[in-house]
Amino acid sequence: MYEKYYGLKERPFQLTPSLNLFYASKLHKRALAYLQYGLSQGEGFIVITGDVGTGKTTIANQLLSQLNQDEIIAKQIVTSKLEPDDLIRMIASCFNLVVTEHTKASYLDAIYSYLKRLHSQHRRALLLVDEAQNLPLASIEELRMLSNFQLNGKPLLQSFLLGQNELNAIIQADNMEQFRQRIIASSNLSAFQIEDTKAYIQYRLLQAGGNAGILQDACFALIQQHSRGIPRKINTVMDRILLFGYLEECPVITAEHVKTVLEELSQEIANQQPSAPVMQVQQPQTASTQSMLSELSAVLDSALEQKIRMAKELDVLLKRQQQLLNSRDNKES
Structure with a gap:
């Protein structure tokens, strides 16, 4: 709408990432360099983290645009809270693999066969996992296991993990030591100055x-x-x-x-903070209220005592009546 008025060829600030409008700040250049370095190594994990909206996906798209498709087959997946078996199925799907049996073993075998076929063609596979902070620990461990697919000592699959800052805490868990040892570089994207x-x-x-x-x-x-x-x-x-x-x-x-x-x-509405729940404040009791409560309590106590007295008197009467009945029965017999 405003493009013609300001002499613009396109909207410069659309939310959808645009390769033509990629601005490489110092931190973005470093993160992109780490990804490129990881590619040159052909093994291990690269981890890029940052707050929402800091440009992680934009950097991933920039990297994908620079790849030689004749050498590297790259696929990008956006994860939710996928369990290990679901993650394996999604990876197989993104590489367009077909299995005859829908078992984990069949999917793993299909992935391994595909990776060996790429290797025979002097090509390799790259997997970019976006929103990786959503993955459970077991699923991240599954990615590590996939990195064990090798042929003649060369890894067949390389993975880059992009995620929000929560991913750092996940990777630092005690049982993630083996995964941490596979990370060859990591970078954190922060906000602009x-x-x-x-x-x-x-x-x-x-x-x-x-x-x-x-x-x-x-x-x-x-x-x-x-x-x-x-x-x-x-x-x-x-x-x-x-x-x-x-x-x-x-x-x-x-x-x-x-x-x-x-x-x-x-x-x-998109920029309004959620309103805090209204808390009902208990009003302090006044002297008249306390007096009323005391009187009510006294009335209730009096009524309760009266009922207890009546119950005791009724119990005595029932006992006497039972004694009279027993005495009459004895005389008749």
């Missing part, structure tokens, strides 16, 4: 064919504060800022414009 946020926005505007100067310098601090330097949040707010500028016919975006957009965003 304000300099990177500014460079990121200007780079994307230029790559989309626009003018990096459409935002005044005072805008970047406000965007940084709202987004906390997370690329996905930067994309969201920048998309809205450009839409606002188009609707209000603002060729240059000022800090006041950004404040207006941020205020609008704060009122939307």
Whole structure:
């Protein structure tokens, strides 16, 4: 909608990752270099972690775009809480493998046969596991077991794990020592500092064919504060800022414009914090309430004592009646 107004060839801040708009910050360059290094080694695990929206999937897509398809067959899977057997089935499916029997042994045999066939063609397989923090420990251990598939001393399958920061804690578990020994490199993506946020926005505007100067310098601090330097949040707010500028016919975006957009965003449901449950506060008892409760308690106690007395008297009467009946029976006999 706003592309023509600002002279853009495409939307520079769409949420879907775009290879053409990839901005390599210092941390992103390091993470990508680790992935490329892992590829050159042809063995072991590479682990890339980071908060939601910091660019892990974007880096994975960038790596996949650089691969020589004649040498490396790469597949990317996004995991949920898959148990080991389900994970094996998903891996077989992503490589388009067909089995006659739906057993774990059959799936493993199909994977191994496929990997040996690639090896005979001087090719190898690469598996990128996205959202790896969702995997149970047993499933991560299953990935380690798959890395044991070898031929002539060369691993047949290499895996890269991408996940949120919770993945670090999972890998540090006591029973993950063998897996940790297979990790040849790891990197953690953190949020941008304000300099990177500014460079990121200007780079994307230029790559989309626009003018990096459409935002005044005072805008970047406000965007940084709202987004906390997370690329996905930067994309969201920048998309809205450009839409606002188009609707209000603002060729240059000022800090006041950004404040207006941020205020609008704060009122939307996606940016509202969940309300805390309302706690019922017990009101302190007043003197009159305490007096009323005391009187009620006394009445109840009195009624209870009266019932106990009546029960005892009834019991005595029943005993006397039983004695009279017994005496009459004796006389008649």
